[in-house]
Amino acid sequence: MRTNSVNNMLKKIIYAITTVLILISVYLVFFIAPIPIDPGSAAGDPNNFKIFYFHLPIAISAYLCFAVVFVSSILYLRGKKQKWDMLSLSAAEVGVVFAFLTLVSGSIWGKSAWNAYWVSWDVRLNTSLILFLIYLSYLMIRQAVEEPEKRARLSAVFGIIGFISVPISFLSVRFYSKMHPCVVPPCPSGGGGGIGGVVLYYLLFNFAAYFLLAATLMMLRMDNERLKEKANELKRKSNL
């Protein structure tokens, strides 16, 4: 009982830190941080480039969530412990939301930088879209099975398959786009440059904020699942 309350205390502290960090990061990005990358001859307002401070941390957080799904799927299949299934579900849901936000923020940025929301044969865009689709179908599988044990088992299998196909998708899209030369300025081959100095510090701060946000959401989602489990048990007991 005591460890439980200590745990709860710890969780509350983490939630509080997350809230504060996210608020600070929003303030920093909008009012203090410099424009991260030289906008060059981009069409829109150069301030739009600040969306980069959100875009990159959210994208990396989504990748991390999917890695968590992969690992906890393997652990579930090895030991059949329910907590690993809960973790995969929570990580997948948070990951899908973050992947969607990555696509949205990327499109907004793309409109400003490339004057197009979507550039069909850009590598990064398609890999992000494929990731999003794979984990959407993961959630679809979870919806289609009712028995908890079977649902956990089947979705764990797909969690493994889906994650393995991601690096190959990445490579295949790169080969495909070789036929369609990269014409827009932030090319995948030439990207990544120009980040350093003060921009890097703001970026790292945002990374910390969004990693914590992903972790917090996962913890909340797992608590949610546990409560649902408890409610079901109580229902079953009162029926007897």
Place this chain on the structure above:
Amino acid sequence: MKFLEIAKKDLKAEFRTKQMLNSMVIFALLVIVIFSFAFGNEATIFVSNLNKKIVDLLAPGMLWIAFTFAGMLGLSRSFAGEKEEGCLEGLKLCPADRSAIYNGKVLSNAVLMFLMEMATLPIFVVLFSYDIKNIPGLIVVIILGTLGFIFVGTLLSALTVNTRTREILLPVILFPVLIPVILSAVTASGTMLANGDFSDVAGEMQILVVYDIIFFVVAQMVFEYTIED
């Protein structure tokens, strides 16, 4: 070699009625016919700055749409048939490794799909009066792409057969995972159709081979979890 027996059983049952094979071939034929209605007149127009006819640009995509959609029909039935009358329980009682069931199903599905593709290609050539330049190369690409499709498809077909909405769910979860195969197969077939060589598509061939190997191995490891109860 237990998986050979399972494949033999499947094919024997299939060739007694030819239900699945007929519907796959007819479906692929219909897809090609619809494309020929849709693109028939414009297909022969010559695009001078690409030095190609329009049909050259569309051909690989049309072929693979026909192959994958028709193949999907076969896949979705491959385990659904076993579900009736408790056949899957019988298979699981076989004194064989669980992966033998998977390998047997892969073999029988692959045979059906290759037969369907063998019927579809000539129809495509006739309807578009098309001239395939590098036939051996195209055959290798089609075999590799089909194997990748079957390796993942059979596993996911076993996975979806336990769900409520199996026929709807299979294509939805299969296509995102298949994107590497479809992309590489389409580009590689396009090159082969236009008299390319393996050296022109080395990257795509590598992807196809790597994808086939990885998913064949992973499927051996995880298949038993999809059918256990």
